[in-house]
Amino acid sequence: MPHKSIIKIKAATNNEAGEGTSKLTNAQRLRIERNQAKAKKLKEAKLVAHPSATFQNNNVTEERPSAGQGNSIIKVQGTKYIDSGGGFLLEQPVLPTADTTAAEPAELPIIEDAIAIPVVYEECLECGDQYADSYLFNNFGHSVCDKCRDTEEKHSLITRTEAKAEYLLKDCDFDKREPPLRYISRKNPHNVRWGEMKLYLHLQVEKRAMEVWGSEEALMRQHENREDKRDVGKARKYNKQMKQLRMEVRSSIYTKKTTAVHEHEFGADTYNEEEDNYTHSCLTCPYTETYEKM
Template sequence: MSEETNSSTSKLTIAQRSRIERNQAKAKKLKEAKLCLHPCKDVKISDNRNQTDNPFDTDPSQTSVIKVQGTKYIDSGGGFLLEQAVLPGQGTKDNTDVKASPIIDDAIAIPVQYEECLDCGDQFADSYLFNNFVHSVCDKCRDKDAEERYTLITRTEAKAEYLLKDCDFDKREPPLRFISRKNPHNVRWGEMKLYLHSQVLKRAMDVWGSEEELVRQHELRDDKREMGKARKYNKQMKQLRMEVRSSIYTKKTYAVHQHEFGPETYNEEEDNYTHTCLTCPHSETYEKM
């Protein structure tokens, strides 16, 4: 048997032998940790566990209790320790009283503020319109008129319908509250800003004063838009006539002027000649070879 063992051992490589040695040392340490308890003056063991009982029973009277530096642990028998729960006023087996930590009642009472619904008059503590738009209307009334009075409108639609500017939404006090939602037409576009329609209408009345003034502003802008379209149409038609040179459009052409010079005069001091056009004041000075 020894010869076979020696022959099998001789066939092992150096790496296999070192791994076997490490596994043996590790198994030895685990065995010592399970069977031996490190000596400590603060460790006390009391074994009252019945061998026939459930090893996972956490009753201190039926299990081993280990006390380490004033803290009790229960040996569950499954390879781990459980910290023993000590009730207030309950003493330990070594007649040492455990002081229960005092219970401090530091809870802060937060008063609940109730709002009164503008429609039904009932009080409520929370609602969708109040949280998002600071509009005191309960959820019941909102559900009833969700498609009529409490509809939402985008910023672009509000600017086009009520002729508002960005400063009317953000700068004018108080700024209008809104909720952000993804654009349903294209996810890559920016988020939409949804406003409460009734609040936008109220802001439009603050800007323009009345509905009649708002209608008049719409009419003025429509007239300006029509005038701009007509001006653009006339400009395009004029450009088209210039390009095709039709009989309707006649371009003014100017004939080239031909000079007709009169008799020449001689200047003795400078030794040159000068003649002047008979139809215009143009004159030329020249020399003769």
């Protein structure tokens, strides 16, 4: 009897399941089929395969060794990786074989239509050799090669402030006069927060000074004239300060004009009986004073 009841219960559940599936709509059946296909693809993407089996999906191949043979090998687009089991892949080293070592490297295609760019050579003013690249020529347009460059004396650099003080040049002589002097910018070594320094080639600055003043003698005369004017200004300022100091120390020499205070000189008193008071007037000014006597 118990076996019969179990058989009846199973038959009843199968009938109910058949009735449930027959009641599904077309949209529900399509959704179930899509979910099943999605689950199948997800299972394939996880690369879960039987040991010692090979599974390929989107150029990804996993070779799982049998028990005791080490980690699995995954091949992605021709490159083999070893699954370390710790969440990352290690690239498998490729050992050279007889075929790979004997194979010659592929030849690069020859471009026949390539444009040949001619190299322009400059002649050094110091040694006369030709060169294709130079620090002074690239930055200042001065044709001297790097071998002949003298950074200490002949080809030294000078700041704009020093050049204006030494050669008595103005800003227009650097920027407006043709051709404008070329320079390089560098950080100020005294304080990095200040503006960048403009460094000029000393030779070019000296040449520009000769264009402005004409000769070294004229430049020297300008220095002397400015020095004389500077001395006269210093002497004038010194005399003014000394005069001010004498005025403060010896004040008796310098008297200030002060206005005299007027003192009234009154005449005879006049008695007023009605108001019972007296009045007198100043003899030198029209001032009149009224008072009472006790």
